[in-house]
Amino acid sequence: MSWTDIGTLNDIPLRGSRIVKTAVGCIAVFRTAEAEVFATSNKCAHKGGPLSEGIVHDRKITCPLHNWIFSLETGEAQGADQGQITTYPVKIENGRLLLDFDAVIAKVA
């Protein structure tokens, strides 16, 4: 594990998202209504839509392009759709957001 500081909870709007740029693509970091954070690949499993621009509801994200819905916890597409987005460990510690950068590289590689 290599927990990498990416900012604070307040940097992400409530029920919103921001992206983290990495050499292997963008990661979307989401903040739910309950002040939980989740990190996933920014690409929709359907046509690659930018998930960070979708609407966050409960622990789910709706892709802005064609309304596919994914669980932020498991990455699985919801409802009748079949597909999976990658999820990454992220946590809040002393108000800072920490992303497991090793996991990002491992899952891409």
Place this chain on the structure above:
Amino acid sequence: MQKMVIIGAGMASGRLLEHIHEAQPDAFEVTIFNAEPRGNYNRIMLSPVLAGDRSFEEIVTHDDDWYADNNITTRFGEKVTGIDRERKVVIGEKGEVAYDKLILATGSAPFIIPMPGHDLPGVVGYRDLEDTNAMIDAAANREASAVVIGGGLLGLEAAAGLRMQGMEVTVLHIAGHLMDRQLDEAAGYLLKNDLEKRGIRVIVEANTKQIVGNGKVEKVLLDDGTELPADIVVMAAGIRPAVQLGHEAGLDMGRAIKVDAQMRTSDPDVFAVGECVEFDDNIFGLVAPLYDQAKVLANTLLGKEDTFTVREISTKLKVTGCDLFSAGDFAEGEGREDIVFRDPKRRVYKRLIVENDRLIGAVMYGDTADSNWFFGLIKDGTDIEEMRETLIFGPSFQGGGGASVDPLAAVAALPLEAEICGCNGVCKGDIIKAIEGGVQTLDGVRTETKASASCGTCTGLVEQVLAVSLGDGFEIKAEKPICKCTDLTHEDVRRLIKAQELKTQPAVWQELAWKTPNGCHVCRPAVNYYLLSDWPLEYQDDLQSRFVNERNHANIQKDGTYSVMPRMWGGMTTPDELIAVATAAKKFSAAVKVTGGQRIDLLGIKKEDLPAIWSDLNDAGMVSGHGYTKGLRTVKTCVGTDWCRFGTQDSTGLGIKLEKKLWGSWTPHKVKLGVSGCPRNCAESTCKDVGIICVDSGYQISVAGAAGMDVKMTESLVDVATEAEVEEWVTAFVQLYRENGKYLDRAYKWVAKVGLDWVKEELSDSDTRKALVDRFDISQSVYQKDPWADHVRNRADQYKPIADLTKEAVT
């Protein structure tokens, strides 16, 4: 004319002035004093100001123009030093004012605990704008810490606001649990947990020993030796009625100025209202009774009979995510029994206090959806013996009674005089009578009673009355609910938001029993629109409930880039604007497209570049064209009398005027206008939401056209003679659509539902038309602003990645 002097411009006196000026604007010659250097504002909204959700300007209830328009003399920032009741004058610092009627509305002051260090700079109460600004200033330093003394309503709102501003916040509360006057221990515990989860430290049973600092606040010391660093200390330990003036004037006093049920003091020409009042051994700190008092006093002053009574009050905390409700009396006592419900996993706690088969108190945490129902039982003193076993599960478990989640039961429970159709003033009894007279269908009810025959928003209710009355003999045509989060239709939600005065999204989810924690991508944008359309001054638009285009003020394209489209008023532009557009296009490598609405679209812009290209276009004097909104898009025009040999009026000029009036307004779906200079119709006005054809005698306004999925010609609304009339009619039409349309219904679909006859009927009444325009203007005072400039100024950071780890080693 009688002379009235008011001392204090708070919420009570503001409401008093409104009542008087609605009923009899010229009854009094009014002078109003205020120690604060400003007039009436909504003090309750200081919390959103502190949290950064509102600006002060947005919470002002009466501005300078209002006082001027109503001939009220204002003496703001001037202290009143005395009252001479013999001579009937109020003595201000800058001279005396005579009165026939004097109103004391001096309110209250925060109680500053006289501990060592309480007078250091940096110790503030939480009462007025100065206090709020002091807190905002302290929070400007992101590393700063705040200590809030007092874990009551006010203290917690201050703490949440300071935390939202990014400060480290500690709340000190002397009792064993937070909000100990409103909550019991268990609910207080859940509240503490929730606050801690959002990063607010809470210390209960905290005995503050002293505030320490050299020239300004530096830290707070507790009895047990704990030291808390503090750049600001907020004292929220309670309020004291501000009664010195009344006391010195020799009025009868208790803990505050004593008044009778007409708000009269011991002097028949002196009245008092608000937090400085004592009535029947009660003093007042929440806003609801203050408003009651203001109404009673207004009636008394206008010679109408009215009596103030103390009513039950409930409390909700205005801290997002902390759902709590408390009402009535929940102290333990002989003969009182508790009913308690806990669900630790859902973090729900409910406690009801029953005495003599009546509900006398309720505390709820985590799930307050049924709070209004319980509050009603408390207020009405309903006998609950029969439903005792299921009482705690709320109204949906009570057969047939209460405002149940089951809409049929709710309708069955409505009294006969309950109004069903607001447009035509039809009550439930009228409909029942028609049904008893043999009517069996919705159309029958419409013909017989006119209910649901106008705007149609009550159709669901009428059908439910039919279903309740006819039983199996009537089948409700199933209107589709908005989405899977609710059983309610768009129309129901719109109606309930207005009827129940729901002003936030969580209020909608709670009160209308949403099945999901915070909606979904289908209902959230709709609810967000309904709230901002109905409560433009009170509701805070939620960007996270908007589709990406409206959140980012640009159209997302299939590759994730955006298109940017500056506004070109009425299709006019200048060489300089074109140069700016061309320069921006080159700089950001945009594809350039002329759109169907007479504008230029720059395609292929990266999200990160949006603030920069907006800034460049802003510099050239251009603003967002809203080419992406459910709002006003374009006003297409031809060249009219300026150039055309057939043009009859200045169609371009009129188009620009209409666009300047309407731009920035949010609507259920996109709105497009066309203005053609003659019936040759070069601007294609007859397939727009609103089309204007200029003719020699004036202007033909037609509405409800479409040239999208459906192609439909507009239908005539009205012919008028002047541009001013065009502006009024068009604005009123747009506002009627804004207030009644279902989200994502274009105007033509909405008109088809409600009927063009109804639209004409509404708009042809000049009072209705003017009221619609007024409400539109109020909304525009908030929403007509260039989003590009706004986002460049306030949100540019949000367009960048939160972090850039491209340099991190990839091994």
